Amino acid sequence: RIKASGLKLQLCTNETQATRADFVRKLRNLGFDVSVAEVTAPAPAACHLLRERGLRPHLLVHHDLVPEFAEIDKTNPNCVVLGDAAENFTYANLNEAFRLLIGMEKPVLISLGQGRYYKETDGLKLDVGAYMKALEYACDVQAEVVGKPAKSFFESALAELGVPAEQAVMIGDDIVSDVGGAQRCGMRALQVRTGKFRSVHSLPQPAPILPHPASAPPSLLHTL
Incomplete structure (x- = not known):
C-alpha cells in the first residue's frame, strides 16, 4: 500500500540473527515485495x-x-x-x-x-x-x-531513501530504538501497539499511537 501510493519505503532493522538476504527471503515468503536494497541493517x-x-x-x-x-x-x-x-x-x-x-x-x-x-x-x-x-x-x-537508535544509522537509511529527515516518518514498536532514535534524528514517528509495545513507556516526544502498522494509511503518512 505504501509503495502503491508513491511513497518511498526503507526497512530499518536491528536484525542480527540473519543476513539481509535471508531476512528479505523471509519477508517475501510472507508476501512482502521488498528487496535487499530496501533494507538498512x-x-x-x-x-x-x-x-x-x-x-x-x-x-x-x-x-x-x-x-x-x-x-x-x-x-x-x-x-x-x-x-x-x-x-x-x-x-x-x-x-x-x-x-x-x-x-x-x-x-x-x-x-x-x-x-x-x-x-x-x-x-x-x-x-x-x-x-x-x-x-x-x-x-x-x-x-x-551501529544500528538503531544511533543517529548515523537513521542518517544512512535517509541517504538510501534520498530524502531529508523532515520528510520521513518512522513506524515502529520500540519506543527507544524506533521512535526515540528517529525523533532525535529529526524524523517524525508513529508508535504501533504490536510487537513489544508497552503502555507504561513514555514517549520522548508526543507521537501518534496506532494498533498495528497496517492501520497507517498512506493518506495519513502524506499529511504528516
Whole structure:
C-alpha cells in the first residue's frame, strides 16, 4: 500500500540473527515485495566501519550472521563486534570477548544495536544491549553502536531513501530504538501497539499511537 501510493519505503532493522538476504527471503515468503536494497541493517554498516578504520573483529554474533563478515579480515583481532548471538551468549564466549577487550591498549567494542529486549512467539528475550552494557562495565569502555537508535544509522537509511529527515516518518514498536532514535534524528514517528509495545513507556516526544502498522494509511503518512 505504501509503495502503491508513491511513497518511498526503507526497512530499518536491528536484525542480527540473519543476513539481509535471508531476512528479505523471509519477508517475501510472507508476501512482502521488498528487496535487499530496501533494507538498512547493522551488519553491512559495521563492515563498512571495519574496512574504513582497518579493524579486525572478534565476532560474538549469531552463527547465521557470520556470512555478512566473510570478506572482513578477522586475524589477530583488534576489536570486538557484538550482535544478538542468542544461544552463543554463553559465559565462555562473553568471557573470551571480555579478555580480548581488557587486553587491548585502546579497546574497541562495536555493538550491532543496543536493544534491551525483543519479542518472539514464546515471549520476551534479552537483546544485545544487555550484553553490551555488561562488557562496557567490565572493560570500562563505551561501545560504538551501529544500528538503531544511533543517529548515523537513521542518517544512512535517509541517504538510501534520498530524502531529508523532515520528510520521513518512522513506524515502529520500540519506543527507544524506533521512535526515540528517529525523533532525535529529526524524523517524525508513529508508535504501533504490536510487537513489544508497552503502555507504561513514555514517549520522548508526543507521537501518534496506532494498533498495528497496517492501520497507517498512506493518506495519513502524506499529511504528516
